[in-house]
Amino acid sequence: MQTQVIRIHQHGDSSVMQLETSSVAAPQAGEVLLKQTAIGVNFIDTYHRSGLYPLSLPSGLGVEACGVVEAIGAGVTEFKPGDRVAYAGGAPGAYAAHRVMPADKLVLVPAGVSDEIAAGTLLRGMTAQYLLKKTFPVHVGQTILFHAAAGGVGQLACQWARELGATVIGTVGSEEKAKIARSYCDHIIGYEHFSEQVREITGGKGVSVVYDGVGADTFAGSLDCLALRGMLVSFGNASGPVPAFEPAILAQKGSLFFTRPTLGHYTSTRAELVNTAADYFHAVRRGLLKPEVGQSYALADAAQAHQDLALRKTQGSTLLRP
Numbered sequence: 001m002q003t004q005v006i007r008i009h010q011h012g013d014s015s016v017m018q019l020e021t022s023s024v025a026a027p028q029a030g031e032v033l034l035k036q037t038a039i040g041v042n043f044i045d046t047y048h049r050s051g052l053y054p055l056s057l058p059s060g061l062g063v064e065a066c067g068v069v070e071a072i073g074a075g076v077t078e079f080k081p082g083d084r085v086a087y088a089g090g091a092p093g094a095y096a097a098h099r100v101m102p103a104d105k106l107v108l109v110p111a112g113v114s115d116e117i118a119a120g121t122l123l124r125g126m127t128a129q130y131l132l133k134k135t136f137p138v139h140v141g142q143t144i145l146f147h148a149a150a151g152g153v154g155q156l157a158c159q160w161a162r163e164l165g166a167t168v169i170g171t172v173g174s175e176e177k178a179k180i181a182r183s184y185c186d187h188i189i190g191y192e193h194f195s196e197q198v199r200e201i202t203g204g205k206g207v208s209v210v211y212d213g214v215g216a217d218t219f220a221g222s223l224d225c226l227a228l229r230g231m232l233v234s235f236g237n238a239s240g241p242v243p244a245f246e247p248a249i250l251a252q253k254g255s256l257f258f259t260r261p262t263l264g265h266y267t268s269t270r271a272e273l274v275n276t277a278a279d280y281f282h283a284v285r286r287g288l289l290k291p292e293v294g295q296s297y298a299l300a301d302a303a304q305a306h307q308d309l310a311l312r313k314t315q316g317s318t319l320l321r322p
Contacts, residue, residue, distance in 0.1 A: 004322065006095035006302045009058045011051030014303035014310075017061070024098045027073035032103045034085065038119035038296075039094050040064030041305050041318040042152075048092050049306065055092060061302075062094030062320075066109060066119035076103045084109040086277075088123035089263060095302055097322035104270055107277040112285040120317030121156070121291040123263070125280035127235070128157035130266035131211055132164065133279070135259060136231050140165030142208040145198055145225050147218055148238070149185050150177035152317065156289055157211065159184045163288045169198060169207065171218075180315075191217075195224035202227075206254075209233060216240035223253050231257040292316030 005022045027033045045061050047053040066086040069079050079085060085106040093099060109118045131153075132138045138161050146161065148154045149170025161168050162184060170185035171194055172178045178188045189197040198207060206227035212218055213236030222232050234242055242260075250256040267273040283289045294316030297305040301320075308314050 001098065003096060003098035004299060005060055005093075005097070006062075006299065007058050007060055008049055008055075011049065011054065011057070014049070014306040016049065017303045017306070019300050019302075022096075024100060027071055027076075027100050029074040030076060030103055031073040031100050032069055032076060032079055032085070032106060033071040034065075034067035034099050034101060035070050036065045036067035036094070036097060036099060036322050038066045038115045039096075039299070039320040039322065040088070040120045040123060041297075041302075041309060041320060042123060043309065045092070045095075046306055046310060060093030060095055062096075063090060063092055064088045064119060064123045065094040065099070066115040066122075067099070070098070072103070079103060079106065079108070084115065084118075086118040086122050088126060088277075089267070095299065095320060097299065105273075107274055110281050110285065113281050116293045116296070116317075116319060117284060117291050118281075120293045120319050121152075122277065122280070124152045124156055124317070125284070125289070125291065126267065126276045127153050127263050128160055129276050129280050130261070130263060131233060131235060132157060132160055134266055135233050135235075135261050136209045136211075138164045138166045138209070143167040143169065143202055145169045145171070145194075145207045145210045145222070146185075147171045147210070147212050147214045147222070148173075149181040149188070151213070153213060153236075155180070155184070155316075156291060159289050160283065162186070163283075169201060194218075195221040198225040206230060211235065213237075214239050215242055219243065219245075223249070223256060226254060226256050228254040229256065230254065231259065234258065234260045235262070293319060295319070296321050 008016045069083045168185045169187040170181045209231045210222040211233045212222045215237035217239035219242045296319040
């Protein structure tokens with residue numbers, strides 16, 4: 001069969017993205033053919049496109065989508081035609097109307113979770129889940145700091161942390177973002193002198209954990225926010241990678257812990273992937289989390305979606321519609 005896909009044949013700005021017609025093979029053993037209904041657009045897609053994270057060319061783009069199973073290959077028993085499924089992560093190629101995927105990378109989307117929420121927020125939701133429940137399990141009575149509280153992961157993680165009983169301090173970069181984050185953070189602070197602000201809020205004690213997706217710009221200050229034996233969870237590098245540092249600094253600042261996790265290492269088995277996604281979907285269905293899908297574009301307008309994302313014109317999740 002034929003389908004429409006977005007491909008790049010060279011790295012560069014959004015103009016390198018081309019809408020093409022491509023053949024889709026029948027699913028082989030262990031594979032599933034999807035008719036995709038909604039596709040998530042994430043910052044990592046722009047890194048793949050630009051070459052910041054180089055791909056073998058030509059290549060598709062996109063790592064997150066929701067769709068309906070149209071056909072299954074031999075040996076697939078967990079899914080059947082008509083099932084709604086979603087995926088997040090893996091090899092780029094989600095910007096397509098149809099796609100063949102390994103069955104073990106898919107999760108069922110339960111009733112009560114829309115295609116739009118599944119496609120636009122599963123990656124962020126699973127990230128929030130493993131950060132809060134596995135990397136550093138958050139408990140009642142703890143105070144945490146989450147950087148970029150108004151960002152895609154930050155919005156979900158801060159809501160979830162409060163539901164887990166934590167006091168949440170969130171950093172934001174503007175008053176506009178502060179307005180967004182005030183509804184789910186106990187304290188909103190700016191990035192300037194944020195460690196001093198955290199110490200003031202906590203009566204000098206510091207926080208149990210800092211979740212830091214910013215990277216280089218916040219690393220030193222994040223260490224200064226931590227209480228004795230606190231943990232810095234460095235899960236992203238929006239401002240660049242954390243610079244090299246001497247491990248002795250962790251001892252000097254209170255026998256601190258430092259980790260650099262990734263989602264793939266927390267969903268490396270089938271059971272981990274299914275349980276992580278199911279926990280996120282369960283929180284959405286119960287109303288504990290209120291993910292936001294802000295805007296959608298036709299698949300043919302993927303370049304415009306990338307431009308708007310880069311210019312910070314978007315709010316909440318961004319979707320492509322095949």
